[in-house]
Amino acid sequence: MVKYTEKEFKTILIVRKYIDSWFWDRYGVNPYQGCQFGCIYCDSRSARYRLPADFENDIIVKKDAAGMLDGRLSRARTLLPDVVAMSGASDPYHHAEARFESTRHCLEVLQKHVYPVHILTKSRLVLRDLDLLEEIGRNNWCCVSVTITACDPEVARFLEPKSPSPQGRFDVVRTIKENTGHVQSGVLLMPVIPCLSDSAGDLEAMVRGAKEAGADYVLFGGAMTMRDQQALWFLRHLKESHPEFLDKYEHLYGFTYDEESYEGDYMAKDSYNTVISHTFLDLCAAYDMPYRIRRFIPADYRAENYRIAEMLLNRAYDLMVTGKAWTRPHWAGMNIQNLKEPIVDVADRGELRAIRNVGPALEDFILKELGS
Ligand code: SF4
Incomplete structure (x- = not known):
């Protein structure tokens, strides 16, 4: 039985120190805590989120989330419009949204203040708000990413017991693309679940x-x-339904199974992730499918900064997924998109090298891009 609790919060807008280099969000809004989709791998179950133990049935609805957001953006003397991700720690369109409409009301506020939006969801309910999303996209920038972790309906039911079917989620993307002209929409193929959705055939599907x-x-x-x-x-569910895979997980994450505590690694072995990345890269080439999102470019002094940062961050991503040194262009890009003045002015003063992580090679690259 799902329990909803309306609760007051002091803040609604998360302001990140650095823009996310994959999803391009500077800000985040979570109208809910807890998520009724109940994916068994969900990171929001970990202790750092301090959510109720019954994460999928004990749902906290942030009281007057839209009003708080409106107040925050109205007083935002130091904030510049930039991408707001909805959401991080819960799906903005899980079942509670049909009843409370907090996500929709927050979108109306973002539309009013002309903030670009990135929706991350598994739900068909996002289609209810297509009119608003199209409007945000037309006036600014809007992106809807739909997550798929397995195409096999049975595997998906095991991993994400209360989420829409994989085919239903592909249909969400199709409907968005067929009915809007200004909304980017794509598929998040993450996370990959070892042994359950990681074969070459799974990834190709x-x-x-x-x-x-x-x-x-x-x-x-x-x-x-x-x-x-x-x-x-996750391991408890895996042991109940697929005990034959436990050994592989112990090897990949470096632990010995103990139902009371987890002492393994946070990430799977690099060698495993490298194989997955190479397979996806080959598939994207074969299907002519981009694997980066076109970013929001503001119409102010940040435009050129963001454009150059996007090139550097795309390059860093390519280097990372092919196992090469990537941190320098990555952090150069992250720092450039945080500049408080146009990068052209920095270049005109001959101070590009003062930007952290910009060395001689990146300086040359930037100057060439600026036509200097
Ligand atoms: S939809 Fe996302 S937030 Fe919700 S349970 Fe699944 S992984 Fe977690």
Whole structure:
């Protein structure tokens, strides 16, 4: 039985120190705590989120989330409009949204203040708000990413027992692409679940499904992460339903199964993630499928900064997934998109090298891009 509790919160807008280099969000809004989709691998079950133990049935609804957001953005003298991700720690369109409409009301506020939006969801309910999302996209920038972790309906039911079917989610992307002109939409192929959805055939079905749905992009990461009680929850389910895979997990994450505590690694072995990345790269090439999202470019002094940062961050991503040194272009890009002035002014003063992580090679690259 699901219990909803309305609760007051002091803050609603998360402001990140650095823009996310995959999803391009500077801000985050979570109208809910807890998520009724109940995915057994969900990272929000880990201790750091401090959510109720019954994460999928004990749902906290943030009281007057939209009003608080409106107040925060109205007083926001130091904030510049930038991408707001909805959500991080729960699906913005899980079942509670049909009743409380907090996500929709927050979107109306973001539309009013002309903030771009990135929706991350598994739900068909997002289609209810297509009019609003199209409007945000037309006036600004809007992106809807739909997550698929397995195409086999039975595997998906095991992993994500209360979420829509994989085909239903591909249909969400198709509907968005067929009915909007200004909304980017694609498929998040993450996390990959070892042994359950990681065969070459599984990964190909995901990329092919995205292509057939008309997705603008896919995004792929690596294997699921594991920590504290989230790992225990997942491993308990795995042991009950697929005990034959436990050995492989022990090897990949470096632990010995104990139902009371998890002492393994947070990430799967690099060698595993490298194979997954190479497979996805080959599939994206074969299906002519972009694997990066076109970012929001503001119409102010940040435009050129963001454009150059996007090139550096895309390059860093390519280096990372092919196992090469990637941190320098990555952090150069992250720092450039945090500049408080146009990068052209920095270049004109001959001070590009003062930006952290910009060395001689990146300086040359930036100058060439600026036409200097
Ligand atoms: S939909 Fe996302 S937030 Fe909700 S349970 Fe699944 S992984 Fe967690």
